[in-house]
Amino acid sequence: MHVDIIFENDDFVAVNKPSALLSIPDRLGVERSLKDFLKERYGNIYTVHRLDRNTSGIIVFAKTEETHKALSLLFESREMEKFYVGLVNGQMIYPAGTVDVPIMEHPGKTTKMITHVKGKPSITDYEVLESFRLYSWVQFQIHTGRTHQIRVHMQHVGHSIVCDEIYGDPKPILLSSIKRNFKLAKSAEEEKPILSRLGLHSHRLNFSLNGKAYKLEAPVPKDLKALLQQLNKWKG
Numbered sequence: 001m002h003v004d005i006i007f008e009n010d011d012f013v014a015v016n017k018p019s020a021l022l023s024i025p026d027r028l029g030v031e032r033s034l035k036d037f038l039k040e041r042y043g044n045i046y047t048v049h050r051l052d053r054n055t056s057g058i059i060v061f062a063k064t065e066e067t068h069k070a071l072s073l074l075f076e077s078r079e080m081e082k083f084y085v086g087l088v089n090g091q092m093i094y095p096a097g098t099v100d101v102p103i104m105e106h107p108g109k110t111t112k113m114i115t116h117v118k119g120k121p122s123i124t125d126y127e128v129l130e131s132f133r134l135y136s137w138v139q140f141q142i143h144t145g146r147t148h149q150i151r152v153h154m155q156h157v158g159h160s161i162v163c164d165e166i167y168g169d170p171k172p173i174l175l176s177s178i179k180r181n182f183k184l185a186k187s188a189e190e191e192k193p194i195l196s197r198l199g200l201h202s203h204r205l206n207f208s209l210n211g212k213a214y215k216l217e218a219p220v221p222k223d224l225k226a227l228l229q230q231l232n233k234w235k236g
Contacts, residue, residue: 003037006058007216011067011209012048013038014060016218019197023050023059035061049075049145057084057202058218067209074207075145081206084140084150085129085220087199087227088159089168092136096127099153103146112166113148115156122146124153132231134177135162139203150200162199172196173227179234195227 004016015034017023022033024047038045038061045061046068062068074080104119106112115122123143130137136159140150151167154160160168172193176182184191201224204217220228 003034003041006218007214011064012060012062012071013042013045014058014205014216017051017056017059017202019054019056019221019223022053023047034059048072051202052148052151052198052200054198055084055200055202056218056221056224058205058216059202060205060216070209071207074209078143079207081204082142082145082202083204083206084142085201085203085224086138086140086150086154087162087195087224088136088138088154089162090134090136090159091131092126092128092138092157092159097125099124099126099157101153101156103149103152105147113146113152115152120144120146122149122153124150130228130232132235135231137228137231151198163195164198173199175230178230194230195223197223199224199227 006014006016008014017034022031024035025033035045035047042063045063046065048060048062048068048071051057051059060071062071100123101115102117102119103113103122104116106114121144125141127139128136129139142149148167151161151164155167162173163170173195174191174193176191201220202218204215206215208214
């Protein structure tokens with residue numbers, strides 16, 4: 001597997017994780033994860049945070065115990081600026097806002113989270129970058145790091161992330177839903193989706209470590225870029 005390294009030094013490595021790849025090994029330990037690949041490359045590697053399997057984008061691993069403690073503290077103290085971009089269903093009423101709603105684990109499903117007054121404080125800022133007929137392209141900044149935070153908060157406000165099998169509609173996005181008078185090619189038996197994975201990408205991390213400021217960015221992947229191009233093309 002080719003690992004797309006955004007930045008590395010003696011302290012840490014920042015990687016652009018592809019969608020569908022686990023950040024770290026799951027409980028079964030059968031499927032290979034990004035951390036497994038990095039351990040083969042660097043030896044000791046330390047988990048600082050993680051991304052959902054189907055979320056693409058920037059993720060950081062520490063190379064030393066000292067850096068692991070320092071980076072973990074940045075995440076816990078909210079001194080790590082975390083920005084995501086994603087496509088949500090529908091046109092959002094307000095161009096920008098904050099979702100400040102507690103999140104907790106679903107009492108009956110260990111892989112699902114819910115908003116609940118008894119949950120942990122969870123804050124997500126959002127800003128609409130582009131609006132389309134059926135969707136909105138949005139930037140998110142999360143000030144807390146709850147599991148599935150953006151996905152849960154977007155479901156809460158009625159604009160779930162596209163292709164979200166847990167918190168929204170898992171159906172893939174087809175060109176026929178965007179392009180008027182769409183006709184399937186005669187040679188094709190069925191239409192191929194433009195996007196069939198969770199439309200969420202970890203875009204930027206800004207932080208300071210050992211007196212040095214870092215601004216790291218993972219470019220928007222080809223599948224999301226292609227979808228945005230089609231949405232813009234048939235926007236009218």
